[in-house]
Amino acid sequence: MTDQIRLKNVFSTALELPINEVDDELKYNADPRWDSTAHMILIAQLESEFDVMLDIDDIIDMSSFHQAKIILQKYNSDLSF
Amino acid sequence: MMLSGYGIELSLVTEDKIEKIRGWRNHPEIIDVMLDKNEISSEEQKAWFQSLKEKQHCLYLLISYKNEDIGMIYAQVGENLSLTMAKSISPGLYIAPDCKYKNSVLAFCPSLVFIDYLFKQGTCEELVAQVFEFNESAIRYNKMLGYQTVGVDEQGLLTMRLNRSDFEFAKKELSKILRF
Numbered sequence: 001m002t003d004q005i006r007l008k009n010v011f012s013t014a015l016e017l018p019i020n021e022v023d024d025e026l027k028y029n030a031d032p033r034w035d036s037t038a039h040m041i042l043i044a045q046l047e048s049e050f051d052v053m054l055d056i057d058d059i060i061d062m063s064s065f066h067q068a069k070i071i072l073q074k075y076n077s078d079l080s081f
Numbered sequence: 082m083m084l085s086g087y088g089i090e091l092s093l094v095t096e097d098k099i100e101k102i103r104g105w106r107n108h109p110e111i112i113d114v115m116l117d118k119n120e121i122s123s124e125e126q127k128a129w130f131q132s133l134k135e136k137q138h139c140l141y142l143l144i145s146y147k148n149e150d151i152g153m154i155y156a157q158v159g160e161n162l163s164l165t166m167a168k169s170i171s172p173g174l175y176i177a178p179d180c181k182y183k184n185s186v187l188a189f190c191p192s193l194v195f196i197d198y199l200f201k202q203g204t205c206e207e208l209v210a211q212v213f214e215f216n217e218s219a220i221r222y223n224k225m226l227g228y229q230t231v232g233v234d235e236q237g238l239l240t241m242r243l244n245r246s247d248f249e250f251a252k253k254e255l256s257k258i259l260r261f
Binding site: 028029032034035036037038039040043044053056059060063 | 088181182183184185186187188189218221222224225255257258259260261
């Protein structure tokens, strides 16, 4: 499974979205399903799936699917999205 | 009074902030989920602010993060009681509608600090929140804080209760992510 698919799966599960709705346009304050609880679940699942421990500033900055890719690559440059 | 933790600060409302707060409170997104749906006038807001000094039964604190005001958190009990003497307290919170953090994990931080304070400041044994059934986001939020639903009335208003041990468990879990 590619890193891109793994990331999409995490977003789809955490935000309860169909996987085909997970793309670079997905961001909080734009999708009603992305609320503070979904954000909390998302971060927990991202840390588990990609085996990283994110800094709190990065957690708060993770405001879109696109941003998630950039932040995760900061922690693991081997990830390819 | 100033409370702080999890990267945020909670401070007493000052007069220079009351129009900003009124703007948040009158925003359709906020009014929609409030029990009191009346729009607040400037005069009413001034009168509310003046009355705060004498009131022992409620507490309103401004939430700030990195020196930016991002919302309000408050608590109240019956007018004949004081917060310190009450066994049951009703809290509430709103994040500014235009705040970029409103749907982020940061929204949990003021509640963690404030609920901790409410359980420690007097004789409080439980918190009671009322949330409209349609406000799924607030219900999920409260459940993450340890609240349990105890009933719903005929108008679709859910009553949720939180005791100290459930809160402590939820705080421990949320703190695994909110690593300030």
